[in-house]
Structures are given as C-alpha cells and as structure tokens.
Amino acid sequence: MTKTPGEWLEKAISDGHINYLEYKKFTDPTEIGSGVDTSIDEKAIKDFINELKLLRKVYYHPNIITFYGITKDSSGYYNIVLQYADDRTLREYLKMNFTQLQWTDKLRIAKEIAFGLLFLHNNNIIHKDLHSKNNLIHQKQPKIADFGLSKQINEISMTPNSIVHGIPAYIEPKYFNDHKYKRDNKSDVYSFGVILWEILSGRPPFQSFESIYALTIHIFKGNREKPIEGTPP
CATH class of the missing domain: 3.30.200 (Phosphorylase Kinase; domain 1)
Incomplete structure (x- = not known):
C-alpha cells in the first residue's frame, strides 16, 4: 500500500x-x-x-x-x-557592512556563492529562487539556503502559475514571455548575475519600483541595472 x-x-x-x-x-x-x-x-x-x-x-x-x-x-x-547565520541575509549584511567592504571582500563573497551554486548544479539540483535574501552569511561566509522551490533536474516541470514564484528582479526574463519555459541551471546563473550586481552596488536591484507588475514589464522590455562604475575588470 x-x-x-x-x-x-x-x-x-x-x-x-x-x-x-x-x-x-x-x-x-x-x-x-x-x-x-x-x-x-x-x-x-x-x-x-x-x-x-x-x-x-x-x-x-x-x-x-x-x-x-x-x-x-x-x-x-x-x-x-x-544552522543559524549570525550575519543574517546577504542583503542585510551588505546594508550593514558595505562601506567597509574592499573589492577583495566582494570578490570572495561572489566566488563562494558561485562555489555553492556550482555544487548544487553538479548534484543536478536547480535552486529556482536564488536571491540576496536566501543567501545567508555566517561568520562572513556565504551559505545558500531556502530549497522550497528547488528540484532535481529530472523533476522540473513548469505550470502557468510558476511565474509568481520568486522575486521578479532575479527571475530569468524568458519566464515573463513564456510561462512554459523550463527552468534550468542557466536560470540560476541569471539570478546569480543579479546578485553580483547587488554585491557590487550594495543595494537591491530596481529599488525604485514599488509595483511588481511595473517591474516585470520593465525587465521584459530588456531593461537592466547599469554596471557599477569603477568595477575592476
């Protein structure tokens, strides 16, 4: 039974x-x-x-x-x-510590998130909801959390309602055009790219938008945050 x-x-x-x-x-x-x-x-x-x-x-x-x-x-x-993360989320950590962070610190944070994401992908797991609020910081070390939407790659399926899951600023824009588009590891990489921008800027992406609908349309039209001036190659 x-x-x-x-x-x-x-x-x-x-x-x-x-x-x-x-x-x-x-x-x-x-x-x-x-x-x-x-x-x-x-x-x-x-x-x-x-x-x-x-x-x-x-x-x-x-x-x-x-x-x-x-x-x-x-x-x-x-x-x-x-595990309890003593510095809470990446977003909170950047808000509290950004002025003290050097380029080497930002690079280290970015690399460690990339290592965690690569480990997930090497285990055939797609996170599907990666953003700065579910990357936690414990003793200055980033730790990916919140696997609520995560799936094994062979279990991935999309439904018309799946677009509502996640924070629009971090969602791969193809979802806004095709609700049947299947998420894959490249979708996580797009989200990681937005996190990189947040690490470099010290602020959330598209902060001026209060309406989720308006932000979705803005991103769908091809708009992105501008590169941070002075970022080393």
Missing part, C-alpha cells in the same frame, strides 16, 4: 533516516522566518519532504546552509532545523 507523504515522513523519522530533535529542548526561540503549514496539507508535506531530501544531499558543502534535522512544535507544525 502506498504511503501518504505524512506517513512517509513519520516512518523516516521513526527509522532514523531523518534526525528528529525534541522541540522542548530548544530554549529562547526567536522566529526569523516561516514557511508553509505542514501539519494539515498533504501537498505541503510532500514539498517539505522534497526540501528535506535536497538538504540532506548537499548540506555538507561549506557554502550551503547546514541541515541538522526536523522538529515538531507545540502547535503540531513540522520545522526544518538549520
């Missing part, structure tokens, strides 16, 4: 395939982000399991966030337990 995603998850925990951490052992919890409700929705649990599988496959790389296991909170919701 085929197991439901919820049953699969419970069995994986009981068999020791997924490390389970008792929620009551955590002290002074502070919420820094949240995802889907995985206590009642089977599709959400299936997506949750997919993220677990991908994290278990790649978490040991120094530029991928470390996965410790899962827990179930007092409300019955599953939570993924990940």
Whole structure:
C-alpha cells in the first residue's frame, strides 16, 4: 500500500533516516522566518519532504546552509532545523557592512556563492529562487539556503502559475514571455548575475519600483541595472 507523504515522513523519522530533535529542548526561540503549514496539507508535506531530501544531499558543502534535522512544535507544525547565520541575509549584511567592504571582500563573497551554486548544479539540483535574501552569511561566509522551490533536474516541470514564484528582479526574463519555459541551471546563473550586481552596488536591484507588475514589464522590455562604475575588470 502506498504511503501518504505524512506517513512517509513519520516512518523516516521513526527509522532514523531523518534526525528528529525534541522541540522542548530548544530554549529562547526567536522566529526569523516561516514557511508553509505542514501539519494539515498533504501537498505541503510532500514539498517539505522534497526540501528535506535536497538538504540532506548537499548540506555538507561549506557554502550551503547546514541541515541538522526536523522538529515538531507545540502547535503540531513540522520545522526544518538549520544552522543559524549570525550575519543574517546577504542583503542585510551588505546594508550593514558595505562601506567597509574592499573589492577583495566582494570578490570572495561572489566566488563562494558561485562555489555553492556550482555544487548544487553538479548534484543536478536547480535552486529556482536564488536571491540576496536566501543567501545567508555566517561568520562572513556565504551559505545558500531556502530549497522550497528547488528540484532535481529530472523533476522540473513548469505550470502557468510558476511565474509568481520568486522575486521578479532575479527571475530569468524568458519566464515573463513564456510561462512554459523550463527552468534550468542557466536560470540560476541569471539570478546569480543579479546578485553580483547587488554585491557590487550594495543595494537591491530596481529599488525604485514599488509595483511588481511595473517591474516585470520593465525587465521584459530588456531593461537592466547599469554596471557599477569603477568595477575592476
């Protein structure tokens, strides 16, 4: 008999395939982000399991966030337990430290994100939602996180609604024209290119746009952020 995603998850925990951490052992919890409700929705649990599988496959790389296991909170919701990044997101890190960063620092950050992304691609994983808010910084070291939309390359499929996932400034513009366009590793490279611009400039891309629709049209027409003057070759 085929197991439901919820049953699969419970069995994986009981068999020791997924490390389970008792929620009551955590002290002074502070919420820094949240995802889907995985206590009642089977599709959400299936997506949750997919993220677990991908994290278990790649978490040991120094530029991928470390996965410790899962827990179930007092409300019955599953939570993924990940490494805490002491400098929070790349966007926050740049905002707080940009004036002190040298070109060598910017190059190092860019290279380490590239190493993490290359590792994902070498393991046939496409991130699909790469941006400066899910690249975390821990002790000055970048770590790619948030595998909620990630897929094995052989599992990739596109639906007409897929365009709504992600931050438009980082999405490969081909999606805005063809909703059936399949994401691949080149899509991640486009997102990485936008992250490079953010590392060089110290600010989010297309900051003046308040409307997502207006920004989407702007990018679709071929507009891009201007190169940062003074950037070394």
